[in-house]
Amino acid sequence: MVFLNDPVHFVAGWANGLLNGWGLTANLATIIIYLVGITLLIVFAMVLDIMLVWVERKVVARFQDRLGPNRVGPFGLIQPFADIIKMVIKEDITPAGADRIVYNIAPVLAATSVIILWAILPLASTIYGVDLNVGLLYIVAAGSLGTLSIIMAGWSSNNKYALLGAFRMVANMISYEIPMVIILLVPTILADTMSIKGITQAQSGMWFAILSPLAFIIFLISAIAELGRSPFDLNEAESEIVSGFNVEYSGMKFGWFYAGELLHAFTFGGFMAVLFFGGYGGFFGLEKIAFFSWLNNPFAQAVVFIAKAMFGYWVIMWIKYSMPRIRIDHMLAFNWKFMTPLALVVLVNTAILSKILPPPPSWGYTLGMLFSNIIIGFITIEILRAYGRRKRKDETRFTPQVVQD
Amino acid sequence: MNNEWVYIGLFLVIGIIVPVVPLVFARLVAPRKPNPIKQSTYECGIETVGDSWVQFKAQYYVFALVFLAFDVEAVFLFPWALSLKQLPLFVVLEGVLFIAILVTGLIYAWRKGMMEWV
Numbered sequence: 196m197v198f199l200n201d202p203v204h205f206v207a208g209w210a211n212g213l214l215n216g217w218g219l220t221a222n223l224a225t226i227i228i229y230l231v232g233i234t235l236l237i238v239f240a241m242v243l244d245i246m247l248v249w250v251e252r253k254v255v256a257r258f259q260d261r262l263g264p265n266r267v268g269p270f271g272l273i274q275p276f277a278d279i280i281k282m283v284i285k286e287d288i289t290p291a292g293a294d295r296i297v298y299n300i301a302p303v304l305a306a307t308s309v310i311i312l313w314a315i316l317p318l319a320s321t322i323y324g325v326d327l328n329v330g331l332l333y334i335v336a337a338g339s340l341g342t343l344s345i346i347m348a349g350w351s352s353n354n355k356y357a358l359l360g361a362f363r364m365v366a367n368m369i370s371y372e373i374p375m376v377i378i379l380l381v382p383t384i385l386a387d388t389m390s391i392k393g394i395t396q397a398q399s400g401m402w403f404a405i406l407s408p409l410a411f412i413i414f415l416i417s418a419i420a421e422l423g424r425s426p427f428d429l430n431e432a433e434s435e436i437v438s439g440f441n442v443e444y445s446g447m448k449f450g451w452f453y454a455g456e457l458l459h460a461f462t463f464g465g466f467m468a469v470l471f472f473g474g475y476g477g478f479f480g481l482e483k484i485a486f487f488s489w490l491n492n493p494f495a496q497a498v499v500f501i502a503k504a505m506f507g508y509w510v511i512m513w514i515k516y517s518m519p520r521i522r523i524d525h526m527l528a529f530n531w532k533f534m535t536p537l538a539l540v541v542l543v544n545t546a547i548l549s550k551i552l553p554p555p556p557s558w559g560y561t562l563g564m565l566f567s568n569i570i571i572g573f574i575t576i577e578i579l580r581a582y583g584r585r586k587r588k589d590e591t592r593f594t595p596q597v598v599q600d
Numbered sequence: 601m602n603n604e605w606v607y608i609g610l611f612l613v614i615g616i617i618v619p620v621v622p623l624v625f626a627r628l629v630a631p632r633k634p635n636p637i638k639q640s641t642y643e644c645g646i647e648t649v650g651d652s653w654v655q656f657k658a659q660y661y662v663f664a665l666v667f668l669a670f671d672v673e674a675v676f677l678f679p680w681a682l683s684l685k686q687l688p689l690f691v692v693l694e695g696v697l698f699i700a701i702l703v704t705g706l707i708y709a710w711r712k713g714m715m716e717w718v
Binding site: 225226229230233234237241279282283284285286287288289290291292299302303306307310311314324325326327331332350352353354355356358362365366369370372373376377380383384387388389437442443446447448450451523524527528531532535536539542543546547549550551 | 603604606607608610611612614615616618619620622623625626627629630631632633634636638639640641642645648652653654656658659660663664666667670671674675677678681682684685689692693695696699702703706710715717
């Protein structure tokens with residue numbers, strides 16, 4: 196039963212005893228156990244990544260009314276492995292004149308920036324890498340590394356299309372990062388902590404997506420922008436700049452950009468689940484009833500977490516395959532004139548209401564937060580409608596043209 | 601020894617090794633027959649005219665300037681948000697005042713036409 200309730204610490208304690216029995220010092224034993232645990236966690240992420248290739252291809256096929264991979268294995272399940280073998284045995288071409296060091300580091304960095312996010316992703320209450328007290332800042336920092344890898348790839352390829360992709364990625368970054376950092380303050384205020392696990396536990400009674408739906412929507416939009424997925428896929432707009440930053444990459448190096456993007460999208464689905472949908476928990480007190488006590492089991496929690504993360508990933512895919520690409524100046528205007536002011540208003544609203552409303556586990560708190568968000572959302576939509584009406588009026592106004600000869 | 605950051609450091613090391621392994625493996629098994637045409641920039645496309653690393657005007661540089669100011673200021677808000685539960689309402693309103701100053705900067709930049717595609 197001990198293993199079922201706390202598998203990680205059970206195995207770690209057993210391995211620690213074993214290594215101490217061999218005569219290793221405590222520090223060395225800890226490091227060896229960490230290395231084994233990290234390797235297992237990353238291998239899990241990588242296996243998931245391989246399956247995500249299949250999921251993505253199958254889902255996009257359904258959105259586009261196709262069948263998707265269905266030849267290799269049952270339902271095409273072996274397809275991603277065939278893809279990997281193909282990528283590994285393809286020739287890796289480095290264009291002449293490329294900045295070789297930066298060119299080779301970029302794909303590794305693209306994958307690493309996603310993998311290190313898994314260090315703080317809590318799969319269950321007892322299955323997680325580490326619980327940092329600055330978890331939210333860690334997400335932002337790792338996200339900037341991913342952006343950097345794309346800029347490096349675009350710059351080092353010695354190709355004008357790739358360079359355009361890198362320039363667009365910079366524009367992307369300077370537009371989404373402010374709303375994202377500001378909106379991450381909202382879960383911080385609601386949970387009174389920046390640790391990912393603390394935020395999850397604070398949502399055991401009420402999801403933050405219900406307390407602050409606007410914050411969730413802004414986080415979703417800026418997460419999609421950080422991922423560089425449609426409608427913010429300016430950096431690899433295949434119909435304008437061919438494939439943008441990765442046009443000169445081939446073989447496994449391209450594979451890492453592709454796999455990194457898929458895992459990044461899934462990981463952000465996971466963070467969406469953690470920050471706004473209660474992560475592995477958040478059953479509204481259901482787990483306290485004896486009949487549902489199995490929800491406290493870490494394996495059940497992990498299944499719940501993966502399901503929520505998959506749902507977030509599916510929403511990101513849904514948006515990606517339904518929306519046309521946004522123009523670069525529209526993206527900058529959208530983020531600076533709409534998202535940033537709205538994020539600041541939501542932040543101030545949350546900060547003040549969390550002081551004047553009755554303390555958290557109460558209906559007054561929940562309803563006050565929810566209704567204030569609905570009111571802000573309504574006012575925002577009204578402002579947008581008035582603006583749109585004025586714009587349309589300006590555009591359709593008849594201005595007589597005097598033709599002079 | 602601070603275990604959390606040792607863990608993050610080890611995670612970073614293995615997180616670099618894992619992507620490198622398939623690249624090294626690919627280098628061992630994949631064919632390597634480079635020739636000048638294959639290695640030309642934008643192979644199979646129109647040849648690049650002139651140097652690729654050209655300098656051109658980043659039309660969003662004014663956004664980047666505003667971004668720099670905001671990015672630094674947003675970091676100051678994290679300690680305020682973390683200690684919000686212990687603070688009295690008056691101090692919370694002082695934080696709101698700080699945000700108001702930030703918004704004033706945003707409105708100033710907006711009115712000055714900084715938020716336009718130049």
